[in-house]
Amino acid sequence: MRGSYDVVINSRRLQYKFTIRRNITVIRGQSATGKTTLVEMIRDCNENGIDSGITIKCDKECVVLSGRKWERDIAELENSIVFIDEGHNFVLSQEFAEAIKKTSNYYVIVTRERLENIPYSVDEIYGIRNSGKYGKLQASYHEFYRLYENIPMGQPKPIKKLLTEDSRAGYQFFSEVGTDKGVTCASAGGKSNVAAAIMACHEPVLVVADGAAFGPEMERITELMKLRDGIYLYLPESFEWLILQSGLITKENLTDILATPYDYIDSEKYFSWEQFFTTILQDSTRGTLYQYVKNKLNPVYLHEANKMKILAVMKPLMNRWGW
Amino acid sequence: MGMVIDLLHVFYGDMPEAIFNTAVFFKNSYDDNWIVDDFSKQMIADVDKSEVLGSGVIDSPVLGKIAPERLSGGVKTLMLVKFMPDMVFNVSTCGNNCAKWLLKIAADEERTVNLRNIMNFGEEPFAIHVLNTDEVVHSMRELLPIAIKYV
Numbered sequence: 486m487r488g489s490y491d492v493v494i495n496s497r498r499l500q501y502k503f504t505i506r507r508n509i510t511v512i513r514g515q516s517a518t519g520k521t522t523l524v525e526m527i528r529d530c531n532e533n534g535i536d537s538g539i540t541i542k543c544d545k546e547c548v549v550l551s552g553r554k555w556e557r558d559i560a561e562l563e564n565s566i567v568f569i570d571e572g573h574n575f576v577l578s579q580e581f582a583e584a585i586k587k588t589s590n591y592y593v594i595v596t597r598e599r600l601e602n603i604p605y606s607v608d609e610i611y612g613i614r615n616s617g618k619y620g621k622l623q624a625s626y627h628e629f630y631r632l633y634e635n636i637p638m639g640q641p642k643p644i645k646k647l648l649t650e651d652s653r654a655g656y657q658f659f660s661e662v663g664t665d666k667g668v669t670c671a672s673a674g675g676k677s678n679v680a681a682a683i684m685a686c687h688e689p690v691l692v693v694a695d696g697a698a699f700g701p702e703m704e705r706i707t708e709l710m711k712l713r714d715g716i717y718l719y720l721p722e723s724f725e726w727l728i729l730q731s732g733l734i735t736k737e738n739l740t741d742i743l744a745t746p747y748d749y750i751d752s753e754k755y756f757s758w759e760q761f762f763t764t765i766l767q768d769s770t771r772g773t774l775y776q777y778v779k780n781k782l783n784p785v786y787l788h789e790a791n792k793m794k795i796l797a798v799m800k801p802l803m804n805r806w807g808w
Numbered sequence: 809m810g811m812v813i814d815l816l817h818v819f820y821g822d823m824p825e826a827i828f829n830t831a832v833f834f835k836n837s838y839d840d841n842w843i844v845d846d847f848s849k850q851m852i853a854d855v856d857k858s859e860v861l862g863s864g865v866i867d868s869p870v871l872g873k874i875a876p877e878r879l880s881g882g883v884k885t886l887m888l889v890k891f892m893p894d895m896v897f898n899v900s901t902c903g904n905n906c907a908k909w910l911l912k913i914a915a916d917e918e919r920t921v922n923l924r925n926i927m928n929f930g931e932e933p934f935a936i937h938v939l940n941t942d943e944v945v946h947s948m949r950e951l952l953p954i955a956i957k958y959v
Binding site for chain 1: 828855901
């Protein structure tokens with residue numbers, strides 16, 4: 486499945502209105518915000534239809550997944566938005582991650598757990614807020630909000646260290662940038678090691694990681710940021726996305742793809758948007774001067790003019806430190 | 809003789825003996841007396857912004873008159889921790905707005921809970937015994953580096 490879907494769910498007392506853009510959405514946040522009520526309303530509507538007194542408006546079917554027979558149920562679902570309430574420990578398993586990987590469904594999972602097996606985006610972690618009453622019936626209106634949209638980063642201190650999540654092309658690029666700026670660059674050796682690497686670093690550090698799959702790390706890192714100044718995050722979709730945004734690469738429809746990736750990224754084919762951007766960068770550059778290989782950065786991307794074009798995508802961040 | 813301080817014992821990460829799905833467990837285990845208990849009433853008022861009208865009815869500003877099963881997952885878990893002291897519950901079903909209530913419950917009697925995420929216990933000093941490392945910590949600054957190793 487691809488695309489972005491508006492969902493509106495109504496009962497006499499409640500309205501939920503939100504948009505689902507990717508294959509994985511996570512809902513968490515404070516207690517008593519209406520997470521379980523949302524899933525219960527969908528379940529009631531699934532089971533009782535019009536008799537439930539609930540209406541769901543969405544171009545795709547919204548269904549609830551629960552219980553011990555989840556594997557069988559997933560196998561039967563296609564092109565649906567699947568909601569899973571908290572309390573179901575199957576979402577923590579590698580089997581679940583494997584089962585949802587190549588399906589045509591989108592999944593909305595209510596949980597405060599990391600879900601380290603699932604590469605969800607920092608942009609698709611939401612809380613629910615009650616935005617007051619609407620209409621004549623004085624029903625409560627609930628909407629989603631991004632939990633990590635505006636992370637307070639405090640006053641900028643001179644960066645002493647760059648920390649990348651992986652040790653491949655992105656790290657090789659930012660090592661070169663670090664050398665130019667007089668800053669050391671290190672690889673955390675995987676996203677799950679980033680929090681530990683930050684703790685081991687006692688200087689102001691800029692973390693550069695693939696936002697498309699960095700969701701599982703956000704709670705740990707934002708809690709660290711509350712305790713310590715000098716931790717800064719830059720989370721583009723991926724390093725390949727940065728290159729595609731830079732204008733270095735020519736590809737038909739690229740502007741459209743980057744503007745609305747959800748219209749082009751098939752959940753059945755790509756578990757994470759990062760994989761999609763890697764594929765289109767590799768496909769677009771194959772046999773050209775800019776041929777991209779993830780394991781070893783093509784030196785052409787380090788030529789001064791090319792490097793500056795890539796860094797220009799990070800302009801607001803670069804300006805922050807006068808780079 | 810020094811004063812004995814009761815503690816909240818926390819085990820981070822997977823704990824097979826802990827009740828994971830606290831909502832289902834609550835539905836099939838709660839006692840009417842839990843709902844009308846003064847401590848529960850305070851928790852329900854604070855977390856759910858709701859008023860207990862009787863053992864079977866709570867007045868929610870959003871949902872109207874509801875049965876106890878429809879309280880928030882956080883409050884239901886807090887009541888399980890409060891009233892079933894011999895059991896261990898997964899308190900990752902509680903948001904950060906429940907953290908102070910976990911500390912209050914354990915201020916009177918020791919409790920053991922299972923946490924599977926980083927709950928923020930706030931800026932006030934507290935006493936938490938991390939079972940994974942057998943350390944007592946008093947602030948998020950002390951707790952976070954330990955918790956990050958396990959969840």
